[in-house]
Amino acid sequence: MKTLTGLFEGHLGIEIEEHRVDLNTKTLSRAPHPQALGDRRSQPYFQTDFSESMEELITAPQDSVVGALANLRSLQAILQLNLQPQEIIWGLSMPPRLQESDVVFLKNTFHRDWYLKYRNWLLKHYGPFHHIICGVHVNYSPLDATIANFQQQHHLTSTVTAKNRLLFLIAQQIVGYRWLVTYFFGAAPVSENPADDLPKQLRSLAPVRSFRSSSYGFANRANVRASYANLTKFIADLQQLIATKQLAGMSEFYGPVRLKGAELSDLQTKGIEYLEFRILDDDPFVATGVSAKSLYFLQFLVADALSQQHEWTVSELAAAEQKNEEVALQHPQQPLTTDQFQQTIRLLQRFEKLISSAPVKLQPDLIATLQWLQSALDHPHQTVSGRLLKKIEHGSLTAFALHQGQGYRKQFQTSPASTNFPQVPANLRQSYIKLHQVGLPMKLIEGGWLEVQLPSGKKTVLHSDDDLNRLGY
Secondary structure (H helix, E strand, O other), rough: OOOHHHHOOOOEEEEEEEEEEEOOOOEEOOOOHHHHHOOOOOOOEEOOOOOOOOEEEEEOOOHHHHHHHHHHHHHHHHHHOOOOOOEEEEEOOOOOOHHHHOOOOOOOOOHHHHHHHHHHHHEEEEEOHHHOOOOEEEEEEEHHHHHHHHHEEEEEOOHHHHHHHHHHHHHHHHHHHHHHHHHHHHOOOOOOOOOHHHHOHHHHHOOOOOOOOOOOOOOOOOOOOOOOOHHHHHHHHHHHHHOOOOOHHHHHOOOOEEEEEEOOOHHHHHHEEEEEEEEEEEOOOOOOOOHHHHHHHHHHHHHHHHHOOOOOOHEEEEEHHHHHHHHHOOOOOOOHHHHHHHHHHHHHHHHHHHHHOOHHHHHHHHHHHHHHHHHHHHHHHHHHHHHOOOOEEOOOOEEEEHHHHHHHHHHHHHHHHHHHOOOOOOOHHHHHHHHHHHHEEEEEOOOOEEEEEEOOOEEEEEOOHHHHHHHOO
């Protein structure tokens, strides 16, 4: 079978959840969501989640890792520059220590009335701690040309069928290699909250690679499962869970990959629009919370899926799930087993062969990522959780997280605008910031201009900040 086109191309978006934390109380901030970040009923870029302190930043779809991280850097800068004087961003997935009064405040304070009924459902079924665990979601869809290429290879008459088959192959791949994502990028080694949902016998394992990525972290209950064996089974399982009220809806499914687009009942006929990978912890070692290495690793996995086109069996997926549980709950310095190590070596060897298929400008970053993966495979202390080991004091990462948060806040406050808003022309920078705060869809287009979609639905192009002023913003 010929390799598909566009292995390392496609559309990429990032969503990151992160808490505002009060430096005085060293716990979740009680200050309201920054008013300057617009109306959460309609904001596509700045949202909050389960708690008012839990910010969610959402990039627009981009055509590269560099573009996605540049957009995320800009969103982080806008958020950082609108924090209260005593606030920082907590860079860890696991939340800070909550006192009893903090839990009461968390339960009783919620300002998105339109979301309150569902939020109360979550509070009733999961308690206060489960949904204040933060994480990173990466959205991906392939190029139309890649789908067309796949459709032609497999002699499929329907483009929807081709896209569904291709995207589900990628979903299986991400699920199948989640354990390696956890090994390299897991970053939740300890819990700061003795009152949270972790079983007592599990606490003695700390530090681990990632409590969040284990079945005890941000996951559904053990009896709430949807099989990734095939698309039909996946949809049927979720429909049954929703029909029996084990799930309130698709948004309560916390599997490693979500299929996004049409309603569940229409996915087969209308098609999956994109995939949401939900397997990355927040990375406290980078100011944006998401490392380029982690995104390039996901790109490698996607490219390998497009190249191999391997349909994972039920037993292979079950084995992969068990591996992820083992790897997530291991000490960060524990090497992979011999079988896991050899499987990883074979995967990285395939990655190396794929690099020549990537756009030339992307190849140096892929080579650097592969070199790091090879080194971190041999030396677990180089992984994210391995690096965090040195930062743990008396079983806690609080001092480290507060230090990092203050450092990043200062970095955003003192960095030149060209650093905080990469790829944005100086003559459109204020428009770019304002449009994100207002929440109007936009994108940078060829020529260094901004294309904006107005509330009327009409699109217009801005050539300078004066153009936005003339529109009344």
